[in-house]
Amino acid sequence: MVADRGGPLPTLERAWELYRASDLAGAEAVARAIVQRAVLGQQAALAEAAHLVGVILAQTGRTEEAVSFMARAADADPGRASYHSNLCEMRRQTGDRAGAVAAGRAAVAADPAYAAGHNNLGIALFETGALEEALACYGRAIGLRPTFAEAHNNLGNALRAKGLPGEAIAAFRAALAQRGHYPEAWNNLGNVLRETGDFREADAAFHTAIAQRRDYVEPYNSLALSLFAQERSEEAFAVLALAISAAPERPEPAFYLAQGLLNERKAEGARSACQRALRANPHHVPTLVLLARILRDLERGDEAIDAARRALALAPDDLDALNVLGLLLMETGDLRGACALFERALANDPASVNSRINLVAARKVRPDEDMVTALESALSAETGEAERIPLHYALGKAYDDLGRHAEAMDQFIAGARLKRAQLTYDEPAALATFDRIRAIFTPAFLAERAGMGDAHARPIFIVGMPRSGSTLVEQILASHPAIQGGGEMDLFHRAVNRIDQTFGGMVHYPELMHLIERPEMAEITSAYLDALPARAPGKRLMADKMLNNYFYLGLIHLLFPRAVIIHCRRDPVDTAISCFSKLFRDDLPYSYDFAELARHHAAYAGLMAHWDEVLPEGTILPMDYEAVVADIEGAARRLIATCGEAWDPTCLKFHETERPVRTASITQVREPLYATSVGRWRRYGPAIQPLLDALGR
Template structure:
């Protein structure tokens, strides 16, 4: 396609095909460039609008994605893919009413569409609508005696529905029919691990988690990760903070909850969101994207030279991104907005450059429990360190090295909350957090599980129930398998 465009750069189909290839291989900026070029050449080319919408969604730019799918529907009002993609976008935004609307609209077009029914089932699961969820699963199983995506939904839902054995049997049937090496069963191996863990068959559970992760593949680049960690430490040293952060103003309304994945960041966001003067905004990709653009090939002098105008533009873009991603506008009465992207611990230098008065809450959990929980989670293929225990341990080491650096420089500007301490003394720790955020005490924060806010992250089930100790020292059930950690 590159050769075609060298010969004739005005062939819009070549730009679209190149955009699709870049999307598939993860080069999303290049994908956007070629898809937008195709639309400049042919503004009504439906495949370009559809693919551009998908890429924007992959970049967590859900409002832009919705605009693309809306344009696709203007050009092709009966487009089933556009309706399903609109449902997906609103699901990712947490607007489950709109997600349901679009999935149902797709089903009105095609009553037997599997993807739309699965999407609707996911909405019912997040909203804990047991009767509707059970009904749609039963309907799907009647239609499809063997179908991995249905088994995945059933596996995620069976604990809520109290139908663990039934889901287990359906998952086994799909694994047997599809074949042990089929990639379509990869999510089912994680679901089977979850069920066996629930049944306390820990050795068998570990075997299936291990098989699932081996099937994921993907190479974790340790040297590259070490270079990123080292660059952050060298760029953002004590001298940098003295000149560019300390004694600066701005960002008092921002709270960043950081830590390893599966360390309790979702729980902390839910606790704070239960306060009348705080609002959770989920996992925002903005700082990661902004930092990545500025890290590329830059030296210390260029980081030091980020202008006040550039910072002001970035602050405005962050708030607009927050609004687009979540629908949350700055509003009267809300004094703190919580961004809980865990891996923002890599970007504290950039975060505090833009928002010097931001609060940083660091969630920390026992390293063995943290690493094991990551290994047991069905993360996307891009989280390559999660597929091997040695790689998880290496990534944890990089996180520890970087957090030690930030804490040495920033001291008590970072509030560290240990997950285990939070479980043992929730009130004492919540009081510490609210005092740190300069928010008055509210009893509602202790009843975070009653918060009617719905989330669809991997931790959704934990934050919608009271704190229990069953997640503490879970690693001991698997101790004989954990030598790599």
């Protein structure tokens, strides 16, 4: 924004003297007085005074009022390009993009040789998405004034948005050649270099920007993102701490800090960082959306929904807010509400891939919609492997819904191949763990430690392979008035790990068992029971559905001899296919390769056979998915009786029970029981023969 000084009327001279002396209040008062008493024939004085008031208002943060004065100046002297150009920038800052473009066009029409007018019009066009026309405006501005550093910088931004990083880098370097002390251009240059993988040069650019302006928060954030990309998280956290100190009124550094902590699986720290960001700006929508995701991970569903709704109230069309609230509603069983949000997101942005993927997960794809075509187009256009993975799984699910099962499996195989390539999985070490557990938990070992546990506690443990019917079993239990479903709680592992740390982290489970005596057993017991969520009124029992607690069943029996252990089983091929066709939120590295999946299943089955052999008869209740489907009431009665509770018919209405469900069975468990998943593997034909061979079928 530039103040364009006009004619030398005495009162205007006084206003300009005050302005040059930094007495903005005095200059504004004089200029306002001129505007108020201007009469016909004094249009030039009126225009200049209104222009000066507009500039002062903009400089002091009163942009809305500034627009009205600058518009008055432009109306009074329509031939002055600078007035229209300033009006263009002011309208842009207030969000009036159409008005900004109109004012910018008026500026270049009034004076085609006015470089600043072309530059400001280019900025306004850039924000409307008119990249080609914006590029042309910046080019004209530079042609008129080759030393115009801002225009070179803006050209770089447009070229970056157009996907031309090399040309963008050249434009930013041209801007810096004209003005070396230009922190914004250094930051922009660094961002493009970071995106091209040139982290060394990018970080140097960010450091230069920070050195030139210590309170400019953007290069701190950019440097932190670069360090995160290089897996230098501790350095990134330190940079963000500096950014918070440099600009405590800005929410972005704490927001990025929260993102980084969440990626490090430090959800509580991430939640605290979000609260810090919201103290700086309670209306920062990205932070509210991130907070909703974090609270979701922390199993604080009601608070997560509240944060998502706050974000959506502030930005009704925000795609991230619509999607995170939709996922939260899915988990509470409000599938209709979730679908409405995903559909609303797609209506706002039909190109939103995440919204489309979420909608496919929330309901069956219908033959009369273009969902498959849209997913196929998105997949063909996407070049990034990480972005292609969820598209393969979504398209596979869509094909499955439409009965195109062979095509579905092709997509699952393609997605699994890409996903497996991203994972580090030491299969020999993983499989050896099963052998080590069997070697230690012998009958003699268990007999030596009998009687060391809590003889009264009755926790419920549901174990088994993923996709083995465990969510259905938990939902039946949670429908009983006395039983609360806790979901997948990683509490027992954490309790054991505390003892691991007590011994310096040098000896791990299962060998750790050789060092555990009665005090350590009591510590694990109390640590687990104390960590269980508070039970709702009337609930006496808590069901823990952390499926891989099958690693600990010998220890669980020692600690809780009255524990209810339910082993969910399902046809191995159906189990494997159901795992293979899901993109899990938490990586199960063995589930993306047929042979690895089969070997893991064999190791798990061998360990469960070992527990059946060494633990007292009746300790583990087997619950076969096929038997549950065939006789839901008989299965439900066995479950409730094993838990020591009286039968309640509400257990047969499990699909009506309102409680958060976050597993891959999130939609199926909201429906009445169906048998279509029994023998599912037979649909897929020759493509799954390697799996059948690996499973010995």
